[in-house]
Amino acid sequence: MIWYPYEQMKTMKEPYKIIDAEGPYIYTKDQKLLDSVSSWWSNIYGYKHPELTNAIKTQANQFCHVMLGGLTHDPVEKLSDKLAQILPGDLDYCFFSDSGSVSVEVALKMAHQYYVNKGQDKKDVLALTHSYHGDTFRAMEIGDDPDYHFAFKEKNHVFHIDTTIEALEQAFAEHHDTLNCLIVEPLLQGAGGFLMYDVSFLERARELCDEYDVLLIFDEVATGFGRTGNRFVADLVLPDIICLGKALTGGYIGHAATVANHKVFDAFYSDNPDHALMHGPTFMGNALACSVSLAAIELFERDDYMSKIHHLENIAKETMRGFSHESIKEIRIMGGCVCIEVKNPATLKGYQEYAYKKGVFARPFLNFLYTMFPYVLTDEELILILNTMKEWFE
């Protein structure tokens, strides 16, 4: 049987069985549902997009996958060129992996080994309270092959801070000599509760990282490709390493990229084999994933998805304006994300079934009723999603 994610299997309710999907809609046997979650925030161009589907089909007729160890191919070369071209600054060095969590692991290994290679002892990590960076646990640590993992022996500390400049400055004052990186979900913290914070925090973070020689990592697995109303938050403040996933493939198939700048790459580039990055997911650079990612990025640029996102963000703000209820703690809107945080999680019990009847698929959790909508919605479709959320309180 299937072991479902994040569920108490004994009490979970029956999942909806999907038999077809097109545009922003998913279909059960008896209901047509607007997917207000975009398949965990990844399916931003809608389902069954002819160009994306075609990219996969065309590549599948050549080959679906070859390993990237000792081999290369057009789709992976083109995608790395494309990412280097669209990402700001000198974020040019693309390491591919099969999921967002692994892309974060790779970024953290890069930051750790960056200082090992330079002969500096900087093992600690600074992160944010309420951060979410994936679910992986201990695969490398419990392995017993020092040839692979000698650079990652020592244990480190992780410090968590709130998104205030005061907390940031204090953390750097206390720990700067042992920190190798600050990792953040920039502007929008997703799974930790759709928390939004100001760009001034990131600007100050960039200054402090420069001052104290600490790498700045943006986990844009969720925020990349427009979710905050910016193409990438990296367009506003330049990190040393960026992680991309989720919408990278248009939500078609799992793939992710960890993209480093020249400074980071340079610390690994030497005559010493011990300075190499010892990481290599079996399916990194998968040809189907790279082909569909490339087609997705071309679509994002050609069809000016940023204007679509700005337009939908304005519709969302208009629709939610003035709305309040005694059980609501706060309503937060940014780019393609709307979150109603309630005071008591019991308030949201039964919402999923309610929304289903209205033709909307939603998956609230804890205190958060939210949508991370696909960018192909019409105004009316977005308003239907938001009105369904509002009507729940009436």
Ligand SMILES: *Cc1c(COP(=O)(O)O)cnc(C)c1O
């Ligand atoms: C979803 C997510 C991840 C993990 O990605 P997976 O593909 O599920 O492993 C990492 N970071 C952020 C910010 C995410 O939202």
